[in-house]
Amino acid sequence: MNPKFRLSVFLLFWASEWFSAKSTCFSGCDALASYYLWRRSNLTYVSRIMQSQVLSSIEDIISYNKDYSVSHSSRVNVPIPCNCINGEFLANFFQYTTQPYDTYLTIAEIEFSNLSTDDWIMRFNSYSSSQLPQFRKINVTVNCSCGNSEVSKDYGLFITYPLRTEDTLESIANQTKLPPELLQRYNPGVDFGQGSGLVYIPGKGKATLF
Numbered sequence: 001m002n003p004k005f006r007l008s009v010f011l012l013f014w015a016s017e018w019f020s021a022k023s024t025c026f027s028g029c030d031a032l033a034s035y036y037l038w039r040r041s042n043l044t045y046v047s048r049i050m051q052s053q054v055l056s057s058i059e060d061i062i063s064y065n066k067d068y069s070v071s072h073s074s075r076v077n078v079p080i081p082c083n084c085i086n087g088e089f090l091a092n093f094f095q096y097t098t099q100p101y102d103t104y105l106t107i108a109e110i111e112f113s114n115l116s117t118d119d120w121i122m123r124f125n126s127y128s129s130s131q132l133p134q135f136r137k138i139n140v141t142v143n144c145s146c147g148n149s150e151v152s153k154d155y156g157l158f159i160t161y162p163l164r165t166e167d168t169l170e171s172i173a174n175q176t177k178l179p180p181e182l183l184q185r186y187n188p189g190v191d192f193g194q195g196s197g198l199v200y201i202p203g204k205g206k207a208t209l210f
C-alpha cells in the first residue's frame with residue numbers, strides 16, 4: 001500500500017471513529033443538581049446523602065442558592081462532580097447507605113428526589129431489587145451535563161433538573177430567564193411538559209473542567 005493511501009485510510013478510519021463516538025465524553029466538569037425538597041427533607045439531609053469532593057457541608061449548597069431564600073423555594077441547586085464514566089456518559093456515583101424499607105424506587109424518587117430512576121440505580125449495583133440489604137453502601141447514579149459547544153460556549157455550569165408535572169418549557173424559561181429556544185437546543189426532542197425525566201439547564205458561572 002502506498003504511504004499516502006495508507007494515511008488517508010487511517011484518517012478516514014479515525015474520523016469515522018471520532019464521529020461515531022461523538023455522543024460520548026472525554027472529561028468531566030463541575031455541575032449542579034436541582035433537588036426538590038420534600039416535606040421532611042432539609043439541607044442537612046441533602047448535604048449528607050449527596051456528599052462529594054465538591055460538597056462537604058450545608059454552606060457548599062447555600063453558596064449556590066444565594067439568589068433566594070431556601071425556605072421560600074422548593075428546589076435547591078446542589079453542587080455535584082460530573083464525571084465521564086468509561087468514556088460513555090456523564091454522571092456521579094453517590095455512595096448511599098441503605099435504610100430499612102428502602103427500595104431502589106424509593107431511593108430514586110424520594111431520597112434522591114427523582115434525580116435518578118430505579119432502573120438507572122439498579123444498573124450499577126450487584127444487589128437484586130427484591131433483596132436490598134440494610135445498612136450497605138450502594139451506588140446512586142445521577143446523570144449530568146458539561147454542555148455542548150455546538151449550542152453555545154457562553155454557559156458553563158449545567159443543572160440536572162428533574163421535570164415535575166407543574167413544569168413547562170415556558171415556566172422554566174421564565175424562572176431561569178433563559179430563552180425557550182436555548183433550553184430546547186440543549187435538550188433536543190425533550191417535551192418539557194412531560195412531567196418526569198431529566199433535562200439539563202444552563203446555569204450562570206463557569207465550570208471547572210477536569
Ligand SMILES: *[C@@H]1O[C@H](CO)[C@@H](O)[C@H](O)[C@H]1NC(C)=O
Pocket residue numbers: 040041042044045
Ligand atoms: C433533617 O432531616 C433529617 C432526615 O429527614 C431529620 O432526621 C432531621 O431531624 C432534620 N433536621 C432538622 C433540623 O429538621
Ligand SMILES: *[C@@H]1O[C@H](CO)[C@@H](O)[C@H](O)[C@H]1NC(C)=O
Pocket residue numbers: 036037038109110113114195196
Ligand atoms: C418523584 O416522582 C414521582 C412520580 O412522578 C412522584 O410521585 C414523587 O412525588 C416525586 N418525588 C418527589 C420528592 O417529589
Ligand SMILES: *[C@@H]1O[C@H](CO)[C@@H](O)[C@H](O)[C@H]1NC(C)=O
Pocket residue numbers: 089115116117120143198
Ligand atoms: C442517564 O444517561 C444514560 C446515558 O445517556 C441514559 O441511558 C439513562 O437513561 C439516563 N438516566 C436517567 C435517570 O435519566
Ligand SMILES: *[C@@H]1O[C@H](CO)[C@@H](O)[C@H](O)[C@H]1NC(C)=O
Pocket residue numbers: 124125126127137138139
Ligand atoms: C458500586 O460501583 C463500584 C464501582 O463501579 C463497584 O465496585 C461496586 O461493587 C458497586 N457497588 C455495589 C453494591 O454493587
Ligand SMILES: *[C@@H]1O[C@H](CO)[C@@H](O)[C@H](O)[C@H]1NC(C)=O
Pocket residue numbers: 170171174175
Ligand atoms: C414569570 O415570572 C414572574 C416572576 O419572576 C411571574 O410574576 C410571572 O407570572 C411569570 N410568568 C409566567 C408566564 O409564568
